Amino acid sequence: MTYVLKQSCAILVLEDSTSFGNSLAKVAIELGIDLTLCRDFQVFSELTKENQFDLAVVDIDSLKVELNLVVGMLNSKPLVVISADALAQTKRSSWPDAVKGVFSTHVKPKDLLGAVLQFVPRRQTVADEALHYLLIDDDHSFAKIAIRAAASSGIRLSWVDTLQKLDSNKSLNGYDVVLLDYDLEKTTGFDVAEILNTTAQRKPIVMVSTSNRPIQDSLFKLPNxxxxxxxxxxPHDFVLKTFQIYDEHQSRTARSMSSMAKAG
Structure with a gap:
């Protein structure tokens, strides 16, 4: 089966408030959103020409030009307007149809981005059925971030903090690939991989870490x-890289099986 990873949505934002803009950017990272923040209309204008975004968000309070001009720059991409003005919603009827939503900047940045995401054009998810990752990692904070980033890419990610939690499924049936943290509290990911090489021999493992220690620890001596x-x-780059490794592995396996079949 060939899988196509859903790309992280790209949002172009015009916001001249440094504090609110930075808050949006921080939340975007947590959600796996590719957000480009512009505080200057000229920069925003130049970036629209590159057409590397799915949706634009513009703070109408900082806009010094007509909204129609902005719409004309977006190449039919949807536009969401944000404002601190409580009456902004009442002006929507006079705005172009490209304006898909109007939201207050007084809400939490995470809630605002969550609302904005509904207007991002749908992209292709993994073909036929979603991939199912298993993350074994005792870093709870990273696990939560990884789960959200995987979901935004059309991948289901389950998580346990110890191998013992999987005693009832030692062969790891139902999972396509295992993401295994090397720096576990009581052992190393390599030791866990040795166990899985027996109980789930053909289940591919991608080792993950905040350090380079796995590279120094005979990383590829185990076939799994x-x-x-x-x-x-x-977070999105993390998910993308793990997917690319898995996809390349699947392609190599398919080529090997094809060669064996021809030889037979």
Whole structure:
């Protein structure tokens, strides 16, 4: 089966408030959203020409030009207006049809972005059925972030903090790939991978870590370890890299099986 990863949505924001803009950017990272923040209309205008976004969000309070001009720059992309003005919603009827929503900047940034996401055009998710990742990691904060980032990419991610939680499913049936943290509190991911190489021999494992220690620890001596991804960087990039490693592994396996069939 060939899988196509759903890309993280890209949002272009015009917001001249430094504090509110930074809050939006911080929440976007947590949600796995590719958010580009502009505080200057000229910069915003130049970025619209690159057409590398799915939706635009504009703070009408900071806009010095007509909204129709902004709409004309968006190449038919949807626009969401935000404002601190409680009466902004009442003006919507006079705005262009490209304006899909109007929201207050007085709400929490996370709630605002959550509302904005409903207007992002739907993209292709993984074909036929969603991939199912298993994350084994005792870092609870990272696990929550990874689950959200995976969901935004059309991937289901289940999480346990210890291998013992999987005693009833030692063969890991139902999972396509295991993301295994190397830096576990009481052991290393490599030791866990050795156990899984017996109980779930053909289940591919991607080792993850905030350090480079896995590379120094005979990483690929076990056949079930197919790659390593650093936990540093954006959550979406983390998910994308793990997917790419898994997809390449599947392609290699398919080519190998095809060669064996021809040889037979």
């Amino acid at each position: 370890i197919i790659g390593f991804v650093s936990k540093w960087g954006s």
